[in-house]
Amino acid sequence: MDVKAIRQQFPILDQEVNGHPLVYLDSSATSQKPLAVINAVNDYYKQDNSNVHRGVHTLGSRATDKYEGAREKVCQFINADSHAEVIFNRGTTSGINTVASSYARQNLKPGDEVVITPMEHHSNIIPWQQAVKASGATLKYIPLQPDGTIALEDVREVVTSNTKVVAITHVSNVLGTVNPVKEIAKIAHDHDAVIVVDGAQGAPHLKVDVQDLDCDFYALSGHKMCGPTGIGVLYGKKKLLEAMEPFEFGGEMIDFVNLYDSTWKELPWKFEGGTPVIAGAVGLGAAIDFLSEIGMDAITKHEKILADYAMEQMRTIEGINVYGPESRAALVTFNLADVHPHDTATVLDSEGIAVRAGHHCAQPLMRWLDVTATARASFYLYNTKEDVDLLVNGLLKTKEYFGDVYE
Known part of the structure; x- marks a missing residue:
């Protein structure tokens, strides 16, 4: 990966913050956008802006082609079996809520179980809390190992014949834990449960x-993968989606409406009520092109080097607590x-370094860690070892600013 060339594609990185070159280490909250995405959205509004599916005029046809073309790109990017399994929405939160409302509430009954973990983002906790309250089912948790990982033995113990849904994050937004989704899926399926992945x-x-x-x-958000805000994807196996009822109703998702009843369009459109985020989908398609050209394997390799280096350098700082597993x-x-x-985040910001501070929408995990909040530095394809070095220097300045509190 030519990181220098990649950085040149992100105009926002070429600026100073508080008199220092920007060091953006908050990509887990939202990634920055390359010119390819910015230009794709801009060109759509300049040349093709129209509603999709409804119009027979030229702009409507062009907008529809771009919107559905983006769906095909997503389909290939995640290797879905069919475009019918790719539903556009507002983001991961919207996707998980769709499953919790349209699948879980239709299928759960008293005595059934939903299994999640304490490391989940609130968006993968609250929908399940509400689903079990509405249905009389039970919410259960897979315990975490001391390093913040999951043991498959614990999954096998918690998941039972009463389990109907297992919902788990692919990667923890706090710990960096990469969960063994494939193995957990097998355990869920062995008990005739479905698995929902926060991606x-x-x-x-x-x-x-x-x-x-x-x-x-599998639910994902475009804005965390170089795409625009307000666009996301829910992947679902076709047979499950076909059996589900939509929970958001209106234009676009209907087949026929009479005075007392209505029928729905086929997949995926029955879950896309109202005018969709067309420009967002176009931008997400451009983001997928951008990431695919670089290669996801290359991005993963680059990020592993950064994460390992950050762990090594930050642990040289006296008085620092780093949370999560070694491999992350x-x-x-x-x-x-x-x-x-x-x-900590305020001092780092004075040095032009952007990190996240707070509970990261993971309050149960904060309680498990026995803290009220943490700071988080998150890296992406445009970050470098030099960014890590500046972070470490900023943390040393933070210690100096607050005095020698460690003796």
Whole structure:
């Protein structure tokens, strides 16, 4: 990977923040956008802006071709079996809520179980809390190992014949843990349960093959993988999606409407009520082209080098606590002793370094870690070892700013 050439494709990185060159280490929250994506969205609005599917005029046809062309790109990117299995929505949260509302609430009953983990983002906890409350089912948790990983023995113990849904993140947005989704899917299927994967942190960084993983549902967000905000994808196995009822109703998703009843379009459009995020889909298609040209394997390899280097360098800092397993995705979550993470992030920002501080929408995991909040540096294809060095220097300045509190 020619990271220098890649960085030149991201105009936002060529600026100073607080008198320092920007070091952007918050890609787990949202990635930056390359010129290819910015130009694709701009060109759509300049040349092709129209609603999709409905119009027979030229602009409508061009917009529809671009929108459905983006769906085909997603289909290939995640290796879905059919474009009918690729549903556009607002993002991972929307995708998980669709499954929780349209699949779980239709199928769960008292005595059934939904199994998740304490490392989940709130978007993969709250929908299941609401689904079990509405159905009388039970919510169960797979325990975490001391390093923040999952043991398959624990999965086998928690998942039972009563389990109907297993919902798990592909990659933890706090710990960087990469979960063994394929193996967990087999355990779920052995008990006739479906598996729902939160791919918000997986799809941007790993080569995703939904058929190889054998997941039943996989949700992702475009804005975390170089695409625009407001666009996401829910993948679902066709036979499951066909049996599900939509939960958002309106234009685009209907086949026929009479005074007292209506019928739905075929997949995937029955789950895409209302005017879709057309420009977002076009931008996501451009992002997939951009990532595919570089190669997901190359991106994963580059990020592993950065993560390993960051772990090595940050552990030289006295008084730092780094959370999560040794082998991880491209992020490092940490705290400096006796320094609130918000204060750490503020000092780093004064040096032009952008990191995230807070509970990262993972309050149950914060309680498991026995902290109220943490700081997080997350890396992507445009980051370098020099960025890590600047982060480490910024943390040393943070310690100096708050005084020698470690003696």
